[in-house]
Amino acid sequence: MPRLLADVKACQGYGNCITGAPDAYDIDDDGKVVLLTEEISDADRPRVEEAARSCPANALSIED
Amino acid sequence: MTDPRTVVVVGASVAGVRTAQSLRTEGFGGRIVLVGDEPDLPYDKPPLSKQFLTGCWSVERIALLTAEAAAAAEIELRLGVAAQRLDVADRQVVLIDGSTIDYDAAVLATGAAARPAPWSPTSGVHVLRSMADARALRDDLEVDRPVVIIGGGFIGAEVAATAHALGREVTVVDPLSAPIGRVVGREVGELFVDLHTRHGVTTKFGVGVESVEGEAGDLTVQLTDGSQLAAGTVVVGIGAVPNDGWLAGSGLLVDDGVVCDEHCRAVDAADVYAVGDVLRWFHPGHGEHVRVEHWTNAVESAAVVAHNIAHPEELRSHCPVEYVWSDQYDWKIQIVGRPVGATRHTLVGDLTSAHPRGAAVYADDSGDLRGAVAVNWPKALLVCRRAVGAGASFDDVVAQLDRLSAAGAAPA
Numbered sequence: 001m002p003r004l005l006a007d008v009k010a011c012q013g014y015g016n017c018i019t020g021a022p023d024a025y026d027i028d029d030d031g032k033v034v035l036l037t038e039e040i041s042d043a044d045r046p047r048v049e050e051a052a053r054s055c056p057a058n059a060l061s062i063e064d
Numbered sequence: 065m066t067d068p069r070t071v072v073v074v075g076a077s078v079a080g081v082r083t084a085q086s087l088r089t090e091g092f093g094g095r096i097v098l099v100g101d102e103p104d105l106p107y108d109k110p111p112l113s114k115q116f117l118t119g120c121w122s123v124e125r126i127a128l129l130t131a132e133a134a135a136a137a138e139i140e141l142r143l144g145v146a147a148q149r150l151d152v153a154d155r156q157v158v159l160i161d162g163s164t165i166d167y168d169a170a171v172l173a174t175g176a177a178a179r180p181a182p183w184s185p186t187s188g189v190h191v192l193r194s195m196a197d198a199r200a201l202r203d204d205l206e207v208d209r210p211v212v213i214i215g216g217g218f219i220g221a222e223v224a225a226t227a228h229a230l231g232r233e234v235t236v237v238d239p240l241s242a243p244i245g246r247v248v249g250r251e252v253g254e255l256f257v258d259l260h261t262r263h264g265v266t267t268k269f270g271v272g273v274e275s276v277e278g279e280a281g282d283l284t285v286q287l288t289d290g291s292q293l294a295a296g297t298v299v300v301g302i303g304a305v306p307n308d309g310w311l312a313g314s315g316l317l318v319d320d321g322v323v324c325d326e327h328c329r330a331v332d333a334a335d336v337y338a339v340g341d342v343l344r345w346f347h348p349g350h351g352e353h354v355r356v357e358h359w360t361n362a363v364e365s366a367a368v369v370a371h372n373i374a375h376p377e378e379l380r381s382h383c384p385v386e387y388v389w390s391d392q393y394d395w396k397i398q399i400v401g402r403p404v405g406a407t408r409h410t411l412v413g414d415l416t417s418a419h420p421r422g423a424a425v426y427a428d429d430s431g432d433l434r435g436a437v438a439v440n441w442p443k444a445l446l447v448c449r450r451a452v453g454a455g456a457s458f459d460d461v462v463a464q465l466d467r468l469s470a471a472g473a474a475p476a
């Protein structure tokens with residue numbers, strides 16, 4: 001199953017990922033991204049990939 | 065319906081690149097050609113006034129699409145060649161080198177250009193839109209001479225903060241007394257003025273510029289109040305204009321951007337779409353045509369257009385909540401919605417302490433939430449962003465932020 005990766009150091013807390021995939025991403029009180037799940041289904045992949053791509057800090061990726 | 069065979073995307077910055085990538089994510093199996101006039105591989109613009117201008121971030125760090133990623137997604141790159149015109153009847157993009165590309169669907173992603181400076185001394189006056197602009201400006205900022213910034217909007221304020229961080233003496237000039245007040249309202253706009261002064265940057269707001277004369281290293285800026293400023297470098301940040309001139313003879317309706325329907329489809333050509341800064345579309349939530357110069361709008365419109373090309377039987381509307389960020393000095397600013405139309409606002413938190421963190425929430429007369437401005441508080445912005453999207457009430461959101469503030473108010 002596709003795995004979610006986040007580079008917490010790169011994250012700037014813009015929150016775009018959460019707008020796109022609130023079931024996969026959130027931010028903590030310091031404004032850093034938190035992964036709500038480690039793996040996603042193949043069916044969810046296009047939507048979550050779209051959300052990852054909307055990160056202005058390039059902090060998110062998805063690994064097969 | 066089958067995929068159109070060839071999609072030509074014109075403009076290879078964030079809106080164009082994300083359209084091409086999203087087409088693949090959406091399962092589009094045809095040919096994708098990405099045309100861009102800049103010779104460099106696609107790069108991202110927001111860092112040009114921030115981390116790239118200070119020199120902290122390299123070209124690699126601001127890349128939007130590497131050659132390998134383009135090849136892997138089967139996106140054909142045609143870089144370093146501008147589109148000269150669009151032939152809607154024959155479905156062709158004509159490039160400046162005389163070659164043509166036939167399309168089944170065209171996506172216009174030519175963005176915007178910096179509004180040119182009305183003054184043109186031989187050298188030393190900069191605008192900031194491209195990587196080439198940022199490199200030229202960075203070279204001049206290395207010279208230890210005062211910097212004058214004309215325009216106190218987002219780009220001007222960011223460049224002021226960056227030039228100040230590089231050790232330059234900086235003055236910002238703008239005919240408005242609180243330039244960012246145009247976006248966040250007058251009162252909160254004043255806080256943005258204080259932000260400059262608190263960091264030792266001089267503001268000349270409410271004053272216009274008469275002329276700029278001289279050359280790089282030795283410029284004189286004449287102001288309308290009769291005073292003069294000496295500068296080594298002048299940066300002009302007075303807005304942007306959409307790159308739609310090349311479409312003049314196309315027959316498309318162009319009016320400060322390419323006029324599109326709610327699906328981001330040109331109103332007079334069903335196989336032509338627009339995305340990003342050049343898009344003027346009918347926003348179903350606002351009930352009017354708008355054009356938005358924000359990064360997130362570029363990405364969101366790209367996703368909508370990619371979907372609509374790949375799945376024409378289930379067209380999506382582009383109905384975003386406006387969102388933009390800006391980094392100025394020790395403020396990470398995030399703005400959601402349309403604060404400027406509001407009639408009242410409440411500030412939660414503190415923006416002027418040594419560790420500023422707070423949010424201003426805006427409402428109209430009916431108590432509906434209009435938008436919010438958050439400083440160094442991403443979590444609050446997220447709450448507001450969701451609330452604006454859901455049409456929540458102002459009082460609700462203020463109460464939520466109060467709770468969040470109390471919960472997060474651990475001693476520093």
Ligand SMILES: Cc1cc2nc3c(=O)[nH]c(=O)nc-3n(C[C@H](O)[C@H](O)[C@H](O)COP(=O)(O)OP(=O)(O)OC[C@H]3O[C@@H](n4cnc5c(N)ncnc54)[C@H](O)[C@@H]3O)c2cc1C
Binds near residue numbers: 100101310
């Ligand atoms: C310095 C700077 C800082 C910014 N900071 C922020 C920020 O902090 N937050 C935020 O939300 N937004 C910010 N923005 C705005 C954001 O970058 C833009 O909204 C975004 O770049 C728009 O993307 P776009 O692809 O529509 O257009 P553009 O980025 O303008 O790209 C258009 C591309 O098309 C090319 N092109 C133009 N005409 C032709 C032609 N005829 N043929 C071929 N190619 C052509 C251009 O050369 C360019 O490469 C900033 C912008 C700048 C300039």
Ligand code: SF4
Binds near residue numbers: 011014
């Ligand atoms: S979009 Fe990127 S920067 Fe923003 S919160 Fe998500 S990971 Fe962080």
